[in-house]
Amino acid sequence: MLEDKPLYEAEQNLMTLYKRLRKRDKSTQYVKADLHVHSPASADYVWTNKGPEATEDDEYRLFVETFLESDVQIMAVTDHNSVKGYLKIQELLGLDSALKWRLGKKLILPGVEITCYQQHFVVIFSENTEAGTLNHFLFECGISIEDQGNEEASADRVSPLLLCEKARENKGIVLIAHCDAEHGLLQSFFGRQEELGFKGKSVERILKSSAVYGICYNDPGKLGRLQELKAQFGVDLPLLQASDSHSSSKEYRASGRPLGQRSTLIKLGPLCFRSLCLALRNEESRILHHAPSTRTNPVLLGIAINGGFLRDMDKVQSWAVIPFSEELNCIVGARGTGKSTLLDILKYVLNPQNKAVGTRVIDRFDKAIVFVRTGETYAIVLEPIGLNRPNAKYYVLKGDAFHRLSSNIRLQSSLKRLTNNLRLSEYLTSENIQSYDQKELFFLATMPEGPTLVTENLCALMFREDFARAKRELQDHAIRLISQATVLLKDRKRDPKADLTSPYLESQYKAFVEANRRITQFQREIIDHLNIILCNRLAMKGSLGIALNHKETYEETIEKWRVMNRMQQNAPYEHLIDLRKVLKNLFRDISEDWAVPFYLFTKNAESLAETTGLTSDIANELCGRLCTVVEPTDLLIVPRLIVDFELNVKHGISNEVTYRKRNELSLGQRAVGMLLLILHGATELGETRPLLIDQPEDDLDNVYIYQTLVKEFQRLKKTRQLLIATHNPNIPIAGDAENILVLESDGDSGWVQNWGSIDREEIIKKVLQILEGDREAFMRRAWKYDLA
Structure with missing residues (x-):
């Protein structure tokens, strides 16, 4: 339900801020690339x-026009043994500024399809490469300017390996051209023997050249065989499709396909050769070998913050506007720049009832707006007056304006997977698996009930309403049980x-x-499922025990x-020692029908003896001595499944399993x-909500960060959004973050100075400075490792 009312200052600026946010997005995006095109x-x-x-x-102009009208965004001009076509295009663009302007955000790269030992190789260079360098490369390979453009010409001065070396020296990269077709390097591996085809070790050495960046193929039906060949040769090269187009016409019948009909989707930041x-x-x-699937998971599009510690890099702007990628976002910066503050503001806006986070952050900002996409686009506006008055308002985007929701019921329904009415500060202990910091993680990792709490929340994720119903029934019967026991206890006192x-x-x-047994059964099923998902990494175990909350162990109950x-009956000390021993044995020997507190409370010595193996005399004595000390809440002490895990400490280090x-x-x-358990297990069970993590690398060594965390993040970001504050370079760099937010501070305030992917030069400089100690420090280490 929408309402039309006068809007406050923050609300009037919603659309302006939203447009600023979308315009600022510099995260990597998929573009269509055709890297083998003839002019x-x-x-x-x-x-x-x-x-x-x-x-x-006219023909060259039509060639460029065809590129402009296509959905291809990157084209490499790769003529047979020639760079004349690319140079002619550059000459044309130099004379026609209107045509050059129309190219806009498209990119044309110089390249060449070069014949060497009757095999075809595509070499591509940077858009900034000068004509002299291109011609010199061809001359070094044995192709003169006069021979350029002739398919029969050959780079007879070099072998394929030396060709790759020459390309690298001239700052070019090599692609294996149409590997599964005529003159393709791998043609002989598809059943058609080429007279001078390469085999075995020769092919492997070429593919392992540092200059080779990819393998182009024509037939999608051969993709499986190509994956086998990659494994056989031990190479990790991308498989690419390219048109090998030989005309601007969409109807031509000749070698290759029309522009873009065979192409590859490549995720890039800025459109440039380096990217x-x-x-x-x-x-x-x-x-990607297919169109990206439409993501249905909830996504935080970005946040706008007014007042407080975080400001915009442009001091003239009153709102700091920070965009997020829908995949991996890494927040980096020196200590004190506001990384944790940014995450806390996000948590608080998403859940204003979270007083624990609110206490930390309420004085750090005046107003904040989080833009969320989950089906529709929403804006959550928070202008807290106090912890008990968060003053949250909710809006939905309709057309070109945001409209106030008179009730947030619609939003809460739509955002159920995002907020789920959870208290983020308590993380898994309150059924939340979307946000934590490292202290909370260590607390869960060390507390006895940590894995049990995680497992219960995974049950809620997998079994949903069935598990929720069992939990509600457990709570309802617990309330009634305590209430009736309290009444009986009063009667007993009278x-x-x-x-x-x-x-x-x-x-x-x-x-x-x-109800408790049903919950236990759900847990057993989750454990079996997790042991399949986490095979050779984590082994989950479950055993019946007496699990109280972490503040009270069963020893304290005894x-x-x-x-x-002792106070009620003035029992001798020796009797108390014996009593402790008997009770400890009873609490350790657990079965599904264990009900010791209930039998003691009701003075049911017969059932106590029958279910525990005690003699009738001892059971009667225990009931007589303890029936008056068992409290109503003690009746809730029943057997529960205690979950724990064993870790394969060799995973990611060797093939051994320990x-x-x-x-x-x-x-x-x-x-x-x-x-x-949290990342891999939860996501495999269907968790798609954004995951906010504050410094997950603390106290973890780098081998675990790379082999475990980074690889998990690379897998997770395909199905859910990640926002991670970190000081470790492995996470944003090896994890290939789509968006790196670089925070800086002058002591009085912090701001996002740069953002975007590692493809951007300014991001590289900042990451080197903040996470590596600067370029000099990094190069010194690389030199000492003999890697420079």
Whole structure:
């Protein structure tokens, strides 16, 4: 339901801020690239203009126009043994500023399809490469200017390996051209023997050249075989499709396909050669062989903050506007620049009832707006007056304006997967698996019930309403059980001979136990599922035990009963020692029908003896001594499934499998195990909400960060949004973050100075400075490692 009312200052600026946010987005995006295209400079190019008045300039102009009208955003001009076509295009653009302006955000790269030992290789250079460098490269390979454009010409001065070396020396990259077709390097591996085809070790050495950045193929049906060949040769090169187009016409019948009909989706930041090179070295996260699927998971589009510690980099702007990628966002900066503050403001706006986070952050900002996409686009505006008056307002984007929601019911329904009415500060202890900092993680990793709490929340994720119903029934019966026991206890105090039980008490206890057993069954199913998901990484275990909250162990309950018994009956010290021993044995020997507190409270010695193996005399004595000290809340002590894990400490280090129990692990290893359970397990079970993490790397060594955390983040970001504050370079760099937010501070305030992917030069400089100690420090280490 929408309402039209006068808007406050923040609300009037919603659309302006939203447009600023979207305009500022510099995260990597998928673009269509065709990296093997012939121009009229190739002898076998099929001209589109065939009339008597057609000129070469007209054909080149039409070639560029075809590129402009296509959905291809990057094109490499790769003529046969020639760079004349690319140079002619540059000459044309230099004379026609209007045409050059129309190219806008498209990119044309210089390249060449070069013949070497009857095999075809595509070499691509930077857009800034000068004509002299391009011609010199061809001359070094044995192709003169006169021979350029002739497919029969050959780079006979060099072998394929030396060709790759020459390309690298001239700052170019090599792609294996149409590997599965005529003159393709891998053609002989598809059943058609080439007279001078390369085999075995020769092919492997070429593919492993540092200059080779990809393998182009024609037939999608051969993709599986190509993956096998990659594994056979031990190379990790991206598989690419390119048109090998030889005409501007969409109807031509010749070699290759029309422009863009065979192409590759590549995720880039800025459209440039350097960005392309980075992408080709990150096939898993940057290359797609099909159109990207539409993401339905909730996404935080960005945040706008007014007042307080965080400001805009442009001091003239009153609002700091910070965009997020829908995949991996890394927040970096020196200590004190506001990384944790940014995450806390996000948490607080998403859940204003979270007083724990509110207490930390309420004085750090005046107003904040979080823009969220989950089906529709929403704006959550928070202008807190105090902890008890967060003053939250909700808006939905309709057309070109945001409209106030008179009730947030619609928003809460739409955002159920995002907020789920959770208290973020308590993380898993309050059924939340979307946000934590490292202290909370270590607390969960070390507390005895940590894995049990995580497992219960995974049950809520997997079994949803069934598990929620069992939890509600457990709570309802617990309330009724305690209430009835309290009534009986009052009657007992008035009349020591009063009945110690009632049919209603027994029925509620049985219902409480049954609900607890259903929850235990859910947990067992989750454990079995997790052991499949986390095979060879984490082994989940479950055993029945007495699990109280972390503030009270069963030993403390036994001691409480013992002290109360001594006070009430003035029992001898020796009897109290014996009592402790008997009770400890009862609390350790647990079965599904264990009900010791209930039998003691109701003075049911017969059932106590029958279910525990005690003699009748001892059971009667225990009931007589303890029936008056067992409190109503003690009836809730029932067998529960205690969950724990063992970690394969060799995972990511070697192929060995060595499991160690949690209590034998270091603090960092326990945290690794908990992260595997939370990140991998939760996502495999269907968790898609944004995940906010503050410095997950603390107290973890780099091998675990790279082998575990980074690889998990690379996998997770495909299905859910990640926002991570970090000081470790492995996470944004090896994790190939789509958006790196660089925070700076002058002591009085902090701001986002730069943002975008590692493709951008300014991001590289800042990451080197902040996370590596600066370029000199990094190079000194690389030199000492003999890697420079």
